[in-house]
Amino acid sequence: MSSILKISVIIPAYNEAETINSCIANVKKNCEENCEIIIVDGSADGSTLSAVDDSGVKLIASPPGRAVQMNYGAQKAEGDILLFLHADTTLPPAAGTLVRKALNAPCATAGAFKLGFDTHQRSLKWIAYIADLRCRIERVPYGDQAIFISRSNFEKLGGFPEIPLMEDVEFFQNIKRQRLEIVILKESITTSARRYLAAGPLCCALRNTFLRLLHFWGVKPLTLKKMYRKKGKRS
Template identity: 80%
Template sequence: MSSSLKISVIIPVYNEADTIRSCIANVKESCGDDSEIIIVDGSSDGSTLSAVDDAGVLLLASPPGRAVQMNYGEQKAEGDILLFLHADTTLPSSAGSLVRKALRAPCTTAGAFKLGFDSSSRTMKFIAFLADLRCRIERIPYGDQAIFISKTTFLELGGFPEIQLMEDVEFFQTIKKKRLEIVILKESITTSARRYLSTGPLRCALRNTFLRLLHRLGVRTQTLAAMYCRRES
């Protein structure tokens, strides 16, 4: 895969006005000014889009739902490589080069970065360690690890399943069922620990593990999403 291939960074947002400018600046620094940045807002008030003052960023509104927003962003993307990024996640330096290099490997289909948090607490470091261990064993990264894939392959796979929760898990399960290679980079992204800290780090980690277990047991994603929302509130 050529180093000249264009990267489209797709950022699904919902009430991220406070973080979106720093997110854009980080993408430009880590992926280069020639990368395409697409922000897809699922909020009806458009507050996140209103906070963007960069004419080079493509701003889109869509129905809510992370999978719906990401798929819509892909439809407008002109890049050869798609990188799906959460607004509260910071990419490492030279992320663009790292992604291109990873996808140049003959067998690699898709990948993600190692998980890291913007917290120095031992609990959060331990949670990140366990998440990385799980990810390297299962080869199923989560959406907050900055998933990347070639646009051609993404289309061949049919995009993200438009479900309320676990769209990232089901997407990578499909890749695994096809016996395609998934790479987890050793470089870390840095994602916000705000949800963990507001809910309680251990409680949040256990909740996520429990929901993932129920998903593996075949519980409907609508039920899981309802359980997730109740615990968030």
């Protein structure tokens, strides 16, 4: 039996048939040995699951909703570490080693990677820079930064709150309230800029900031979800 901690990479997906196999290939390359991949499809037609061409991947159908899908995947996971990855995000080299090392540090509870985009557009580089600065000050990473946490701590925290939006924010705020350590790695993931480019980088950045402020002021997640979907879709 391998002494290396097993990582379960949980990928919540919704209509990601075009990207899912490249995502799987990236995970297998960069998480290396002792890693399992779990795809949790929230679409009614199961189109993402049907597109998977790797028989070694766990395929799960779930009700839609990112938090619901991630919790479903965690329930089926066998790993010591859970890593939650968006289907349009790629991991950096040796990601598995980086995650294991980060969680091996004393008191480390959970963590995430630095944000990066798959484009050299200057405006998105500035958005990534500001997002990283905010994250390192606030210690509240977002879901597109490849969140990771030990399975035991995830279970103690009760998983993600099953709300329509801001489940990642509330999850890490819960960790902070308990004065537990959150690790932000210096290595970047690469996430698709498609939503930013479709709606306009500045517009997306301002919208996300505005929604975060409304969440802070107590606006209900369902209301925030409706506002978010006016500009784009989210599983």
